[in-house]
Amino acid sequence: MAATNAPTVENTTPRRGRGRPRNSESYRAILEAAAELLATGGFETLTIDAVAAKVRCSKATIYRRWTSKLRLAIDALAELPDPPLPDRGSVRADLRELLGGMIEIFNDTPAVAVMQSLIGERARNPELASLLDEAFQKRRDGLCEVLQRAIGRGELPAHTDVELTMDLLVGPLLTRLFCTGAPITADLIDALVESALVGCGAASS
Amino acid sequence: MAATNAPTVENTTPRRGRGRPRNSESYRAILEAAAELLATGGFETLTIDAVAAKVRCSKATIYRRWTSKLRLAIDALAELPDPPLPDRGSVRADLRELLGGMIEIFNDTPAVAVMQSLIGERARNPELASLLDEAFQKRRDGLCEVLQRAIGRGELPAHTDVELTMDLLVGPLLTRLFCTGAPITADLIDALVESALVGCGAASS
DNA sequence: CCCGAAATACGGTACTCACCGTACCTGAAA
DNA sequence: TTTCAGGTACGGTGAGTACCGTATTTCGGG
Numbered sequence: 409m410a411a412t413n414a415p416t417v418e419n420t421t422p423r424r425g426r427g428r429p430r431n432s433e434s435y436r437a438i439l440e441a442a443a444e445l446l447a448t449g450g451f452e453t454l455t456i457d458a459v460a461a462k463v464r465c466s467k468a469t470i471y472r473r474w475t476s477k478l479r480l481a482i483d484a485l486a487e488l489p490d491p492p493l494p495d496r497g498s499v500r501a502d503l504r505e506l507l508g509g510m511i512e513i514f515n516d517t518p519a520v521a522v523m524q525s526l527i528g529e530r531a532r533n534p535e536l537a538s539l540l541d542e543a544f545q546k547r548r549d550g551l552c553e554v555l556q557r558a559i560g561r562g563e564l565p566a567h568t569d570v571e572l573t574m575d576l577l578v579g580p581l582l583t584r585l586f587c588t589g590a591p592i593t594a595d596l597i598d599a600l601v602e603s604a605l606v607g608c609g610a611a612s613s
Numbered sequence: 614m615a616a617t618n619a620p621t622v623e624n625t626t627p628r629r630g631r632g633r634p635r636n637s638e639s640y641r642a643i644l645e646a647a648a649e650l651l652a653t654g655g656f657e658t659l660t661i662d663a664v665a666a667k668v669r670c671s672k673a674t675i676y677r678r679w680t681s682k683l684r685l686a687i688d689a690l691a692e693l694p695d696p697p698l699p700d701r702g703s704v705r706a707d708l709r710e711l712l713g714g715m716i717e718i719f720n721d722t723p724a725v726a727v728m729q730s731l732i733g734e735r736a737r738n739p740e741l742a743s744l745l746d747e748a749f750q751k752r753r754d755g756l757c758e759v760l761q762r763a764i765g766r767g768e769l770p771a772h773t774d775v776e777l778t779m780d781l782l783v784g785p786l787l788t789r790l791f792c793t794g795a796p797i798t799a800d801l802i803d804a805l806v807e808s809a810l811v812g813c814g815a816a817s818s
Numbered sequence: 819c820c821c822g823a824a825a826t827a828c829g830g831t832a833c834t835c836a837c838c839g840t841a842c843c844t845g846a847a848a
Numbered sequence: 849t850t851t852c853a854g855g856t857a858c859g860g861t862g863a864g865t866a867c868c869g870t871a872t873t874t875c876g877g878g
Contacts, residue, residue: 427852428847434853452737455837466855467839477838521736527791528733531726532657541794548793571795572785572804579784580777582792586732588753589746590776599777603812632826633872639828660862671829672864682863 430472437463438470442480443487450518451525454481478529478536482543485526488519493550499558499610503601506554507577511592520585527586548574558610568608576604635677642668643675647685648692655723656730659686683734683741687748690731693724698755704763704815708806711759712782716797725790732791753779763815773813781809 441462445454456477460467474480491509494502514520523544530540551574558564564573577600584590646667650659661682665672679685696714699707719725728749735745756779763769769778782805789795 426848426850428845428854430853450736456839457837466853468856469854471839472853523792524732524736526733527729528731528736530791531655531729531733537794541792544792569804572801572808575785575788575793575795576781576805576808579786579788580780581784582788583780583784586735586791587728587746587749587787588780589742590780596777599774600781603777603781603808606811607808630826631824631874633828635827661864662862665829669829671831673830673866674828676864677827 431469434463434465434469435473438465438473438480439483439487442484446481446484446488446518446522448518450521451481454484456480478526478533479539481522481526481529482536482539485519485522485543486546488517488522489513490547490550493553495557499554499563500601500605502554502558503551503577503604504597506550507581507597507600508594510578510581511597514585514592524586548578551577564605564608564610573604573608576607577601636674639668639670639674640678643670643678643685644688644692647689651686651689651693651723651727655726656686659689661685683731683738684744686727686731686734687741687744690724690727690748691751693722693727694718695752695755698758700762704759704768705806705810707759707763708756708782708809709802711755712786712802712805713799715783715786716802719790719797729791753783756782769810769813769815778809778813781812782806 438459441459442454445458445462454477456467456470459480460470463469470480474483491506491513494505494509496502496505526540526543530537552570555564555568555570555573559566559568559570580596580600581592584592643664646664647659650663650667659682661672661675664685665675668674675685679688696711696718699710699714701707701710731745731748735742757775760769760773760775760778764771764773764775785801785805786797789797
């Protein structure tokens with residue numbers, strides 16, 4: 409809670425207490441190993457044993473820092489790259505670029521598999537839902553920013569439901585990635601952007 | 614392939630071969646037990662051992678009919694109810710009712726948890742993706758029907774992209790259910806329907 | 819038409835395997 | 849000497865397999 413970034417669980421040196429201090433490098437090393445395992449083989453290869461072997465530590469060392477594999481996976485998810493935040497001056501262009509960047513990440517990284525797996529665990533572990541909500545929300549920050557700027561510029565009406573608009577943009581993508589397997593093309597992105605803009609009453613330029 | 618319904622795997626009596634025929638009741642009994650386990654405790658309580666105990670058969674009897682737990686789960690998913698197909702004469706009313714029915718099922722059955730779990734397994738088992746695509750597609754048949762009828766009545770333009778429209782309607786719902794945990798209200802459904810109708814250029818009535 | 823052989827399903831049990839998570843012991847830092 | 853990190857070994861669960869003895873069917877030969 410006191411460290412620079414506060415992850416799922418207390419960070420490396422909780423309160424500098426009495427006994428032997430934790431190895432200060434282990435936290436990052438474990439997290440990076442977990443992210444790397446995710447990146448190479450998806451969620452299925454992310455096992456605590458594999459992380460421990462990679463870091464050359466024991467499982468206990470991991471479980472002292474993360475209470476469960478899922479917590480570790482959530483933090484590792486945050487290590488995956490985010491699409492760059494565009495700023496082209498128009499919502500339409502920004503949204504196209506941002507969604508395009510998302511698709512690139514979906515193609516180039518195991519982000520989809522990771523998200524799918526985490527969703528699957530969400531069903532089994534409701535106590536985890538809020539953590540996941542937060543993690544997913546964070547991955548939409550860029551999108552939120554683009555929309556807010558558009559409202560600030562007057563491109564979108566002030567009463568725009570940002571949450572709904574984001575869902576209209578991202579929801580169909582996730583549906584195709586997770587459920588139907590339908591292809592995601594540039595044309596689809598264009599159509600989504602148009603539909604969303606029209607839906608919230610943007611001035612058609 | 615020759616039976617009335619052809620599930621994931623060959624049905625009860627494949628070709629009436631040499632040996633002892635399979636118990637014709639086991640197939641349904643296993644499937645119903647699996648569906649019931651899903652309905653009571655979600656995906657996590659669906660274990661092959663539990664199904665076997667419920668049906669009073671051996672695991673081998675199950676594995677003789679389904680090659681894996683996942684195949685069984687997919688077929689059990691199809692046992693969950695579908696929302697009733699509305700026919701009120703207008704797309705707007707039909708869509709509202711249909712989506713409302715979906716939400717009811719999401720609230721009253723473990724459908725969400727089941728879908729989440731299956732999505733999670735999709736990441737781990739790409740060979741399964743096409744089967745899942747099919748199963749999810751089937752659960753959108755009603756929606757497709759409503760849209761097609763609207764096109765037939767001229768309420769929607771003939772060039773409407775039905776697939777895209779379905780994604781625009783369902784995608785945001787799934788996003789909230791699976792990722793953000795945001796609430797799903799009647800207002801949201803109304804907004805989705807309006808957005809989708811405007812998006813595909815329906816005559817605003 | 820009858821009988822044996824081959825083929826296949828059945829229940830049951832025990833097993834392997836993988837993996838999560840924990841108990842316990844050892845040793846280092848304060 | 850106390851406190852806590854690290855390592856090892858273990859328990860537990862659940863998927864999927866192997867195998868046994870038995871039951872039930874088809875087929876081929878008498």
